[in-house]
Amino acid sequence: MPKRSRELKPVEVKQKPDGMHAAGGVTGLYLRVSGDARNWILRVVIGDRRRDMGLGGWPDVPLAEARERAREARRKIQDGIDPIAERQAKRAALVSVPTFRWCAEQTIAAKRPEWKNAKHASQWTNTLTTYAYPRLASVPVDQIEVGHVQQVLAPIWTTKTETASRVRMRIEAVLDWATASGYRKGDNPARWKGNLQPLMPAPGKVRGVKHHAALPVDDMHGFMVALRDRDGMAARALEFAILTAARSGEVRGAQWSEIDLDAATWTVPGERMKAGKDHRVPLSDRAVALLQALPRMAGTDLVFPAPRGGQLSDMSLLAVMKRMKVPAVPHGFRSTFRDWASERTAYPHEMAEMALAHAIDSKTEKAYRRGDMLAKRARMMQDWSNFIDTPPATGNVVSLNRSKSA
Incomplete structure (x- = not known):
């Protein structure tokens, strides 16, 4: 037989320290103490889930009443009634206008199908839970009202400006959903333009936009010479990312099934692309040679697997650059490529943007770019590779730490 808890006496309720204390008298009844707050909790199994049901706080609900409420809840469960759901339904019937939290949950559920991965939902939930x-x-x-929104944003507006901006936009989206659903009327108090704008400093002026540190175009040859002198899969992944102007995540997740060495193309599936669409990448001669020289790890289709299996971490490529003492980050090479295309070639702007798989804003440009210019982009990527392999005309090769490292 399970051990029965000693029954708590009324005089002991006020004396208990912080924590959960069995109240006795009814199975699963506890007194939860946190500072000056003392609340009654009933731990029960409803269906196949264990649930904690609040029964009220002491002294408004004395020990004897807590035990009676616990017995009543257990009787309902035995009769097939969920006492928690029943109570929630009764509360909802009393409240005609839902709370912000309920509306936020409905907004997240409504927007979930348009998000590319589950991270978006968790980011929304986490930021709203923490700040709103x-x-x-x-x-x-x-x-x-506006004052409520200001109270949320003011503490983080100048210290966590980017996060605060996201919180504001998410509050605005929740209130837009509530308005569209008929739960509120009038202007959105979280709207920036003409609303919060006169009351708070502009985000761009509070903290400037931080761009990814990039290597100057003329330093690319010296850097690549030093990079090719380093061993390790992360170094090869970084070299491939530079040659293809791809994002780190796209390269780290690359699979052999995506690559056609005969056609010299790499097709990144839409689920791994920021824009959500398949992206064909033409491979230069150097990129093909790099792939052909790579060892293949048994049991995985990853092109650049981690030494112990699985995908390289998002810090692995950056670690290579830190060991080389280069004042840049992997993503910055996309900016270097863009600078090269703009300043050193006659390739059109839209072709470079397509190589970077950037989203297209202009409707005219979208209509013009129905194809992916693969043949023309192949020439551009070969020229990029050739440029990297050619020392600067001045002979001013950047000096880098060339000690080998994995």
Whole structure:
């Protein structure tokens, strides 16, 4: 037989320290103490899930009443009734206007199909939970005003400006959903232009945009010479990323099944692309040679697997650059490629943008770029590779640490 908890006495309720304390008398009844707060919790199994059901706080709910509420809840469960769902339904019937938190949850559910991965939903939930819910969670959505939004944003507006901007936009989206659903009327108090704009400093002026550190175009030859002198899969992945002007994540996730060495193309599937569309990458002679020289690890289709299997981490390529003491980051090579295309070639702007798989804003440009210019881009990527392999005309080769490292 399970051990029965000693029954708590009324006089002991006020004496208990922080923590969970079995109340006894009813299976699963606990007193939860946190500072001055003392609340009754009933731990039960409803269906196949263990649930914690709040029964009220002491002293408003004394020990005897807590035990009676616990017995009643257990009777309902035995009769096939979920007492938690029943209570929620009764509360909802009393409240005609939902809370901000409920609306936020509905907004996330409504937008989930348009997001490319589950990270977006977790990012929304995490930022709203951390910054918005402490002040807005229980506020009826039709009562939220500009002052409420300012209270959320003010503490982080100048210290976490980028995060604060995202929080503002997410609050705005939740309130837009509430308005469209008929739960509130009037202007959106989280709107920036003509609303919060006169009351708060512009995000761009609070903290300037931080661009990815990039290597100057003329330093590319010296850097690549030093990079090719280094061993390790991360160094090869970084070299391939430079030759293809691809993002680190696209390269680290590259699979042999995506690569056609005979046609010298790499087709990145849409689920791994920022724009959500398949992206064909023409491979230069040097890129093909790099792939042909790579060893293939048994049990994986990854082109650049980690030494112990699986995908290289997002820090592995950066670690190579740090060991080389280069004041740049892997993503910065995309900017270097863009500078080379603009300043050293006659290739059109739209071709370089397509090579970088950037989203297209102009409707005219979208219509013009229905194809992917693969043949022309192949010439451009070969020229990029040739440029990297050619020492600068001045002979001014950048000096880099060339000690070998994995």
